[in-house]
Amino acid sequence: MTKAELIEEVSRVVEMTRKDSEVIVEAIFDSVVRSLRGGDKIEIRGFGSFRTRQRQPRVGRNPKTGARVDVPAKRIPYFKPSKELKDLVNGAAAAPPVA
Numbered sequence: 001m002t003k004a005e006l007i008e009e010v011s012r013v014v015e016m017t018r019k020d021s022e023v024i025v026e027a028i029f030d031s032v033v034r035s036l037r038g039g040d041k042i043e044i045r046g047f048g049s050f051r052t053r054q055r056q057p058r059v060g061r062n063p064k065t066g067a068r069v070d071v072p073a074k075r076i077p078y079f080k081p082s083k084e085l086k087d088l089v090n091g092a093a094a095a096p097p098v099a
Helices: 003-014 018-037 083-089
Strands: 042-044 048-055 058-061 068-071 074-081
Antiparallel strands (some): 042 048, 058 068
């Protein structure tokens, strides 16, 4: 699903204009990014959690030339799905519907 498809789905389900749905989706994404930049963890019950992980600096290789390249330390976003989401994706029959 693309961002545009998500906006269309929100617009259809909530019966709003596409423009209003786009504002809502953008606000949610901006909030997630802002929280992750600040080092916060985002937890959405029944869906999963977003956080950042620290990657250590390392020495990589340029695949074209084989030259050594220093790769600096960096933070990367990480998503951990909830048990409920895993069960829904894997088709567990006992999983309650998502509200």
